[in-house]
Each structure stands twice: as C-alpha cells, then as structure tokens.
Amino acid sequence: MSTPLQTVPLTAKDFATDQDVRWCPGCGDYSILAQTKKVLAGLGIAKEKFVFVSGIGCSSRFPYYVETYGIHSIHGRAPAVATGVKLANPDLQVWVVTGDGDGLSIGGNHLMHCIRRNVDMKILLFNNQIYGLTKGQYSPTSPFGKKTKSTPVGSVDYPIYPLSVAIGAEATFVARSIDVHVKHLTQTLERAAAHKGTAFVEIYQNCNIFNDLAFEYAAGKETKDDTTLTLEHNKPLVFGKKRDRGIRLNGIHPEIVTLGNGVKEDDLLFHDEKVEEPTLAYLLSRMRYPEFPEPIGVFRAVQRPTYEDLVLKQVRDAQQKHGKGRLEDLFNEGETWVVN
Amino acid sequence: MIASREPMLKRARPAEVQHREDVTVRFCGDSGDGMQLAGTQMTATSAVFGNDISTLPDFPAEIRAPAGSLAGVSGFQLNFGSHDLLTPGDRVNALVAMNPAALKTNLVDLEPGGILIVNEDAFNENNLIKAGYKENPLHGPDVKNYQLFCVPMDKLTLDACKPSGLTGRDASRCRNFTALGLVYWLFGRPMDATLKWIEDKFGKKRSVADANIACLKAGYFFGETAEMFPVRYVIPAAKIAAGKYRRISGNEAIAMGLVAAAVRAGKPLFYGSYPITPASDILHELSMYKQFDVRTFQAEDEIAAITSTIGASYAGAFAVTGTSGPGMALKTEGIGLAVMTELPLVIVDVQRGGPSTGLPTKTEQADYNQATVGRNGEAPVCVIAPSTPGDCFDMAIEAFRIAVEFMTPVIILSDGYLANGAEPWRIPDVESLPTFEIRHPKPGEEYQPYMRNKDLARPWALPGTPGLQHRIGGLEKQDISGDVCYEPENHEHMCKTRRQKIQNIARTLPPVKVLGDEQGGELLVVGWGSTFGAITSAVQRCRAKGMSVSSVHLRYLEPMQPNVGDVLKRFRRVLVPEMNLGQLVRRLRGEFLTDAVPLNKIQGKPFMISEIAEKIESMLLNGRMS
Numbered sequence: 001m002s003t004p005l006q007t008v009p010l011t012a013k014d015f016a017t018d019q020d021v022r023w024c025p026g027c028g029d030y031s032i033l034a035q036t037k038k039v040l041a042g043l044g045i046a047k048e049k050f051v052f053v054s055g056i057g058c059s060s061r062f063p064y065y066v067e068t069y070g071i072h073s074i075h076g077r078a079p080a081v082a083t084g085v086k087l088a089n090p091d092l093q094v095w096v097v098t099g100d101g102d103g104l105s106i107g108g109n110h111l112m113h114c115i116r117r118n119v120d121m122k123i124l125l126f127n128n129q130i131y132g133l134t135k136g137q138y139s140p141t142s143p144f145g146k147k148t149k150s151t152p153v154g155s156v157d158y159p160i161y162p163l164s165v166a167i168g169a170e171a172t173f174v175a176r177s178i179d180v181h182v183k184h185l186t187q188t189l190e191r192a193a194a195h196k197g198t199a200f201v202e203i204y205q206n207c208n209i210f211n212d213l214a215f216e217y218a219a220g221k222e223t224k225d226d227t228t229l230t231l232e233h234n235k236p237l238v239f240g241k242k243r244d245r246g247i248r249l250n251g252i253h254p255e256i257v258t259l260g261n262g263v264k265e266d267d268l269l270f271h272d273e274k275v276e277e278p279t280l281a282y283l284l285s286r287m288r289y290p291e292f293p294e295p296i297g298v299f300r301a302v303q304r305p306t307y308e309d310l311v312l313k314q315v316r317d318a319q320q321k322h323g324k325g326r327l328e329d330l331f332n333e334g335e336t337w338v339v340n
Numbered sequence: 341m342i343a344s345r346e347p348m349l350k351r352a353r354p355a356e357v358q359h360r361e362d363v364t365v366r367f368c369g370d371s372g373d374g375m376q377l378a379g380t381q382m383t384a385t386s387a388v389f390g391n392d393i394s395t396l397p398d399f400p401a402e403i404r405a406p407a408g409s410l411a412g413v414s415g416f417q418l419n420f421g422s423h424d425l426l427t428p429g430d431r432v433n434a435l436v437a438m439n440p441a442a443l444k445t446n447l448v449d450l451e452p453g454g455i456l457i458v459n460e461d462a463f464n465e466n467n468l469i470k471a472g473y474k475e476n477p478l479h480g481p482d483v484k485n486y487q488l489f490c491v492p493m494d495k496l497t498l499d500a501c502k503p504s505g506l507t508g509r510d511a512s513r514c515r516n517f518t519a520l521g522l523v524y525w526l527f528g529r530p531m532d533a534t535l536k537w538i539e540d541k542f543g544k545k546r547s548v549a550d551a552n553i554a555c556l557k558a559g560y561f562f563g564e565t566a567e568m569f570p571v572r573y574v575i576p577a578a579k580i581a582a583g584k585y586r587r588i589s590g591n592e593a594i595a596m597g598l599v600a601a602a603v604r605a606g607k608p609l610f611y612g613s614y615p616i617t618p619a620s621d622i623l624h625e626l627s628m629y630k631q632f633d634v635r636t637f638q639a640e641d642e643i644a645a646i647t648s649t650i651g652a653s654y655a656g657a658f659a660v661t662g663t664s665g666p667g668m669a670l671k672t673e674g675i676g677l678a679v680m681t682e683l684p685l686v687i688v689d690v691q692r693g694g695p696s697t698g699l700p701t702k703t704e705q706a707d708y709n710q711a712t713v714g715r716n717g718e719a720p721v722c723v724i725a726p727s728t729p730g731d732c733f734d735m736a737i738e739a740f741r742i743a744v745e746f747m748t749p750v751i752i753l754s755d756g757y758l759a760n761g762a763e764p765w766r767i768p769d770v771e772s773l774p775t776f777e778i779r780h781p782k783p784g785e786e787y788q789p790y791m792r793n794k795d796l797a798r799p800w801a802l803p804g805t806p807g808l809q810h811r812i813g814g815l816e817k818q819d820i821s822g823d824v825c826y827e828p829e830n831h832e833h834m835c836k837t838r839r840q841k842i843q844n845i846a847r848t849l850p851p852v853k854v855l856g857d858e859q860g861g862e863l864l865v866v867g868w869g870s871t872f873g874a875i876t877s878a879v880q881r882c883r884a885k886g887m888s889v890s891s892v893h894l895r896y897l898e899p900m901q902p903n904v905g906d907v908l909k910r911f912r913r914v915l916v917p918e919m920n921l922g923q924l925v926r927r928l929r930g931e932f933l934t935d936a937v938p939l940n941k942i943q944g945k946p947f948m949i950s951e952i953a954e955k956i957e958s959m960l961l962n963g964r965m966s
Contacts, residue, residue: 017811019823048806053651056814063811064824069803071654072813073647074677080644084651084659085803087635088610092655092803110647113640311635318630325632327600327770335533336586336767337388 076107362421364429369438379416390577521559597736702944856890860910
C-alpha cells in the first residue's frame with residue numbers, strides 16, 4: 001500500500017491504483033478516468049492532497065481507481081461527506097464523482113445545497129440517463145417515454161436537466177463535456193480544477209450495456225459538429241460543420257440562424273461565462289437536441305467567496321477578537337459562585 | 341432608572357418565618373407569559389444563594405398556541421433546598437398560575453394544602469371559556485384544599501410600568517417579573533442577581549429595563565406589604581462540596597464537554613447538525629465558541645449532518661453530530677457507514693417522546709433499542725448515557741476518549757429532561773481533565789488501512805499525509821489491506837472483529853458501583869440515563885426505612901461494564917425502571933438470564949421518587965409473602 005513519495009511532475013500513471021478496474025468493457029467511464037488522471041498529474045499538486053468522494057453507482061467506484069485519498073460513501077451523500085472533509089481540512093483538493101441517479105435522484109438535496117454554499121470542490125456528474133449498477137431502470141435524466149426494465153411501456157416522468165439544476169442553485173462554475181471528446185474533456189476538467197468554489201461538470205457518458213448510444217448524436221464524429229455547440233468566452237455562438245450557423249436571441253428566445261444574407265456574427269448571441277447573473281447560462285442549459293445544438297464547454301465561471309473560507313474566517317475573527325479560546329474562560333462564563 | 345419604590349405602608353404584623361429543607365415551586369402560564377424566563381431566573385438566584393437545585397422545564401411543542409388555551413400552557417418547575425437534591429421534586433409545594441388554563445392543567449400536581457398563587461386578573465370570562473371552565477374555579481371547590489392567594493398581577497404590573505412609559509401589551513409582558521418578585525419575597529430570595537440580569541439584557545432599552553425592574557420590585561413589595569401572606573419561608577444554603585460553581589443544563593454541559601475534549605486533544609471540533617428539538621441548543625451553544633476552533637455546519641438535513649461528520653472525521657477533526665429520535669432514524673445508514681469505515685465520531689441523541697414526531701418537547705428513554713441495535717447488518721457501536729446534567733460534560737469527553745481509542749462511532753443517549761434540566765456544577769480544574777493521545781500514522785511507516793492494534797482499532801491516517809493514500813467506504817473490507825472483498829470467510833471474520841472491538845471497550849471501563857449493599861441483598865434497582873435522581877432518591881428513602889434495596893446506575897450501555905453480570909447475581913430480585921415500555925430490561929434478561937422486572941412510565945414526564953419507592957415497597961412486601 002505504501003507508495004514512495006512523489007514530487008511534481010507526475011504522470012497519469014502515478015494516479016493508477018493496484019485495483020482492477022471493474023467497469024464493463026467499452027464503458028464511457030474508462031475515458032473519463034483516463035482524462036481525469038491526466039489532468040490530476042498536470043495540476044502540480046501532490047497526490048496526497050487529493051480526496052475523491054463518491055456515493056453509490058457505477059461512477060461511484062471511481063475513487064478505488066485513483067491513487068489518492070478517497071471515500072466510497074453511501075448513496076447520494078457524497079457532496080455532504082465532501083463538505084465535511086473540506087471544512088475539516090481546507091488544504092485538501094476535493095473531487096466528487098456522482099451519476100444521474102446518485103446525484104439527482106437520491107442525492108438531489110445534497111447536490112443543490114453543496115452548490116449553493118459554494119464549497120470548494122469539483123463535482124463530476126456522469127450522465128448516462130440510466131441506472132447501470134441496478135441493471136437498467138430509468139433515471140431522473142431519462143427522456144420521457146423511455147422504455148426500461150421498470151418502465152416497460154414507457155416512462156411518464158419528465159426528466160430533469162443537470163445543468164439547469166446547478167445553475168438554478170447558482171453554481172459558480174458550470175460546464176459540460178462528453179466522455180469520448182478526449183481533448184475537450186481534458187480542457188474542461190482543467191478549467192474545473194482551476195476554479196475555486198463548487199465546479200459542476202456534467203459529462204455525457206455512454207452506458208454501452210443498458211443505454212447504448214444515448215448521446216450518439218453528440219458523440220459521433222459525423223454528427224457532433226451539427227448537434228453540439230462549443231462555448232467560448234466572448235465569442236459568438238457559432239456551430240455546424242461549416243461553422244455557418246449560429247444562435248441569435250429573438251426577445252428572450254434563442255433561435256437558429258444561418259450566417260450570410262445579411263446575418264453577421266455580430267448579430268449572434270455572444271457567450272459571457274463571467275456574467276454574475278445566471279440567466280444567460282440557464283438559457284444555454286435549456287438548449288436541447290434536436291431543436292438546438294447542445295452547448296458544451298464552460299457555461300459559467302464566476303468568483304464568490306467559498307463556504308469553507310467564510311466558516312474559517314469566522315473562526316479566525318473570533319480568535320482575533322477574544323483570543324484563542326481558553327477552557328477556563330468557557331467554564332466560568334456567566335454567573336458563578338464559590339462554596340467554602 | 342426609577343427610584344426603588346419603598347412600600348408606603350408597613351404591615352401591622354410581619355409575616356411569620358418558617359424554615360424549610362426544600363421547596364418545589366412551579367410557574368405556569370401561557371407560552372408567551374415568560375414562565376421559562378421566570379423559572380431560570382429563580383434557578384440562577386437560588387443557585388447563587390447556595391441552595392442545591394434541580395429543574396424541570398415543561399413547554400408545549402407549539403411556539404405560540406392560542407393565548408389562554410390549554411395547549412399553550414408552559415411551565416417551569418424548580419426544586420431548591422439545603423440538602424442534596426437529585427430530582428425536581430415529586431409534588432409541587434407552591435404553584436404560580438398565570439391564567440385559568442395554567443390552573444386547570446397544573447393544579448393536579450400541587451400537594452394538598454400547598455400554596456396556590458393566581459393572577460386573578462386573568463380569570464375573566466374569555467379565559468375561563470378557553471380553559472373549559474363553566475364557572476370561576478377560584479370561587480369553587482377545586483381550590484378549597486389549598487392555600488389560595490389571589491393577586492391582581494395585571495393591575496400591579498400596569499401600575500408599576502407607568503413611570504417607565506411602557507403601556508398596553510408591552511407593559512403586560514412584564515407580568516412574569518411581578519410574579520417572580522412575589523415568589524422571591526415569599527421564599528426569601530435576594531433580587532440582585534435578577535436586577536443585574538435585567539440591566540445586562542435590557543440596559544440599552546431603558547424603558548423595558550425600568551419596567552421589568554419596577555415589576556420585580558412591585559411583586560416583592562406586594563408580598564411584604566399586603567397582609568395576605570401569613571408566612572414566608574427560609575431555605576438555608578446547602579452544604580455542598582467546596583469549590584466554584586455555576587448552573588449548567590445537560591445541553592450546555594454536552595457542548596462544553598465536546599469543546600473541552602477537542603481543546604485537550606489539540607483538534608478542531610466539527611459539529612454537523614440539523615435543527616431539532618430538544619437538541620438544537622447544542623448547535624446554538626457550539627456556534628458561539630468559534631474561538632475554540634469550533635466549526636459548526638447547519639446541514640441541509642439529518643443525513644448530511646451525519647455524513648459531513650464522517651467526512652470531517654476522515655480528514656482528522658473531532659467530529660460530532662447531534663439530533664433527537666426522528667433524526668437518529670435518518671442517520672441510521674450513515675452510522676452504518678461509520679461502523680464500516682471505523683472512523684471516530686460522536687453522535688448525540690437527545691431523546692424525546694416517540695415514535696415519529698411524537699412528543700417533541702417531552703422526555704423519554706425509548707431510543708435505547710434504536711441506538712444499540714437499530715441498524716442494518718451486524719453494526720455494533722458504543723452507547724453511553726449520562727445520568728445528570730453535569731454528567732453530560734464528563735460523558736461528552738468520555739465519548740471522544742472511546743471514539744479515538746477504538747476508532748468507532750459513540751452514541752451519547754441524553755434526553756429532554758437532562759438537556760433542559762439544570763443543576764449546580766462544580767467548575768473543574770482544566771488541568772484535571774483527561775488528555776488524549778492520538779496517533780496518526782506518519783509518512784514512511786508501515787501502514788495498511790485495516791491493520792489493527794491490540795484493542796483491534798485500525799490506524800487513523802489523515803488525508804494530506806504523503807504515501808498513505810487509501811480508499812475507504814461502505815463495501816466490506818478485506819482484513820488488513822482494506823481492499824473491497826466479498827469473500828465469505830472474510831466477511832464473517834470482519835463482522836466478528838468489529839463486534840470484538842466494541843466488546844474490548846469494556847476492559848477500559850470502571851466497574852459499576854452499588855449504591856447500598858455491595859455484597860448483595862433482596863432487591864437491586866438498575867437504571868440508566870436521566871432516571872438516576874429519582875431512582876437514587878427512592879432507594880435512599882426505602883433504605884432509611886430499613887428495606888434491603890440497593891441500586892446500580894449504568895452509564896455505559898454498549899458495552900456494559902464487566903462486573904454488571906456479577907452484581908446482578910448477588911441480588912434475589914431486580915427492578916428496572918425506564919421511561920419506555922421496557923428496553924434495557926430485555927437486554928438484561930437476555931444477556932444475564934435474570935428475571936428482572938420492568939417498571940415503565942411513558943408519559944413524557946420523568947419518574948417521581950414516590951412511583952419508584954412504591955414499587956420497591958410492593959416488591960419487597962410481595963417477596964416476603966412468597
């Protein structure tokens with residue numbers, strides 16, 4: 001178990017554990033694991049400073065496969081466990097790995113509250129629109145009408161959209177990427193790692209056993225340029241193989257326009273990830289295939305004091321005001337009397 | 341500040357003075373009448389005066405039930421005396437009733453011939469109807485067995501408030517101080533502590549401070565002047581061990597004990613909690629102690645409270661969560677994770693009446709089963725139970741000792757009675773408090789996550805330590821390596837190891853002490869938790885009458901102290917009083933094959949001494965006849 005001390009620079013290999021990876025062959029999780037290890041190695045942070053926290057589900061086995069500290073906790077509770085880790089030791093870099101069932105169904109409450117507090121941690125939500133570990137029931141992100149083991153004639157649940165939830169809770173960093181878009185995923189994870197505050201990343205992940213090709217429109221080489229839109233700060237929203245189409249605002253509604261014939265790039269909606277007001281990011285999160293190309297990249301990246309910084313500032317302020325607490329003072333607070 | 345109004349008229353005949361060993365007073369009125377405040381003020385005053393004290397606040401779950409209604413009655417009972425007091429008193433000697441509803445719900449507890457002081461101004465038609473009285477009870481047979489004193493408290497209050505400028509509702513709100521002043525006179529209490537408190541609390545709102553001061557004095561002088569009370573009482577100071585004292589409630593004591601443990605260990609204290617009656621005060625207290633590096637986290641729910649605590653423990657803090665019964669139910673899965681990950685943490689369960697939401701503000705001991713065995717799988721934890729408000733301090737420290745020595749969750753079973761009840765507490769010398777030897781593995785030393793020491797505790801390696809990276813979680817662990825492992829023999833081995841580890845705690849516990857006949861006898865009363873005062877008083881009372889009865893009080897429920905079985909065998913019969921339908925008694929019967937007899941009370945109220953004494957007497961009587 002003991003590993004020799006490593007100093008930077010590290011490589012992805014340094015983050016491999018001695019455990020056999022037990023995801024199904026062909027699972028999208030493999031790519032995410034590989035890119036994550038690569039990103040970790042490049043951060044210039046020692047291995048022992050990372051803590052990976054997860055709940056229950058296929059994605060939640062993740063901590064066993066990265067050579068850092070880790071807790072594979074209970075279903076849905078990873079953000080709460082991670083909050084405790086961060087409050088106890090803010091020097092640690094905390095990553096939460098969750099899925100659409102773990103994070104948005106049983107753990108929806110914790111996800112929302114962790115995000116609104118802006119605890120400094122990275123939350124990777126692997127969205128495969130299915131329950132994999134329990135072998136194929138519909139999840140809160142499964143499309144309406146989805147036929148699964150528990151919905152043989154189709155689901156009558158309206159789905160929830162992870163980024164809309166995160167933005168609704170005013171996450172300070174929100175991004176989306178796709179398991180097989182190796183370069184984009186790497187860049188997105190690097191951005192998330194660099195963010196101070198809750199960084200929420202939705203990753204489209206293919207479950208090739210129970211929900212194969214659910215995101216093929218966005219992942220496939222042939223279709224991805226027409227079905228996704230790569231967000232860039234301060235740039236107009238342009239997409240398409242020929243980069244000839246864009247998103248324009250009509251009132252408060254986005255619409256697809258073709259560039260040319262009097263429509264210029266300047267007429268398009270420009271992306272601003274730094275705007276405090278989350279309305280624009282929310283609007284982007286509502287753009288869905290097939291009506292719209294689905295934005296990928298960083299939706300929102302704003303600065304706000306983190307929860308643990310504020311908590312510890314109150315501690316320091318109290319120590320400055322009252323001095324470091326002395327038990328004698330604590331015990332003798334209020335009315336006392338002496339019996340001889 | 342207005343000049344204190346000296347009484348203009350002196351009594352023709354001063355009140356006779358009687359000595360009493362102890363007195364039980366109860367204030368009761370609307371939940372908006374400030375009865376809790378009056379009670380705590382009298383408690384503080386009596387404690388500073390040198391009496392021993394024991395209190396029982398009793399308030400409704402509704403914050404403000406309709407004024408004058410039976411549901412809205414709030415009460416505060418205080419027993420103070422010149423000898424060692426272990427309970428708030430069986431029977432009330434003096435009852436202060438601020439309205440008809442309070443009279444109706446409380447009169448039953450007043451001893452025959454007891455002092456009954458009522459605010460006669462509140463006995464109007466409206467209030468009588470709300471309380472369900474067809475006629476004014478002050479003129480009927482209900483009160484004829486008591487010494488009734490009808491005091492125009494509203495009028496006294498409004499008159500006293502006039503110079504301060506307070507009128508109407510604002511003035512009426514001061515009537516608790518009028519009542520308090522009168523009671524202070526009646527029982528010879530000095531006013532200075534309360535006068536100082538009013539200044540500290542309301543000094544910035546001059547008119548409010550003046551009005552309350554005027555009312556306190558008006559009540560006091562009314563007693564002195566009105567030739568209504570033929571007798572006043574003197575309750576001399578108690579002979580208690582020398583030292584410096586303060587008053588402490590169970591919740592305050594738990595909070596201070598947790599802080600003391602963390603400070604002595606040089607650790608930050610993490611407290612993750614979701615507000616719940618009657619545990620919230622621990623969160624309130626701890627949130628004021630930030631200078632001790634206390635980090636409080638008001639979680640989004642009970643589950644986040646326990647799981648954040650697990651995370652904080654993993655990262656090296658002294659981690660605690662606190663709750664009551666319904667919250668314990670929600671934390672169940674989290675406690676299981678803490679058992680599996682073998683992390684040190686403390687869970688405070690301030691029990692209240694159940695099941696479900698139950699009786700949120702009333703006391704009960706019915707979470708014994710939930711705490712000791714209420715989890716999926718074989719999930720042993722350590723469970724301890726303080727016996728008095730002051731003992732909550734010691735047991736909070738003890739909980740941490742066990743948690744870090746054995747790498748285990750430890751549950752502290754307090755209850756509403758301990759949490760809100762108060763007693764004088766001798767302030768400990770800081771240097772006399774335990775220290776903690778905590779070892780975290782260092783870089784480079786031999787380490788595996790589930791290797792064990794002689795006690796079977798695993799090492800507590802902290803994230804951030806180079807080279808000791810490891811993963812823990814809820815899946816079964818392979819012995820020593822801690823890797824995920826589904827092998828049948830390993831699972832059985834780990835289940836037995838976890839159990840043995842908890843049993844090993846017993847080796848570090850002091851033997852139980854028998855109050856009474858160490859060598860054995862006819863009857864042994866076994867209790868746990870907050871019934872200590874009532875059981876001990878009852879046993880002392882019966883022993884004074886020559887009965888062969890002794891008691892032991894269990895502060896450790898899981899595991900028990902090693903000599904419990906031996907002690908049980910030395911007595912012919914065993915009685916187990918509990919504020920539930922018989923939980924510990926089943927454990928004793930099952931484990932020690934003793935024919936223990938339960939005595940159960942499940943009314944949201946603590947035992948009276950007499951209830952236990954009567955049971956002892958009847959058992960001894962029946963025993964002789966059989």
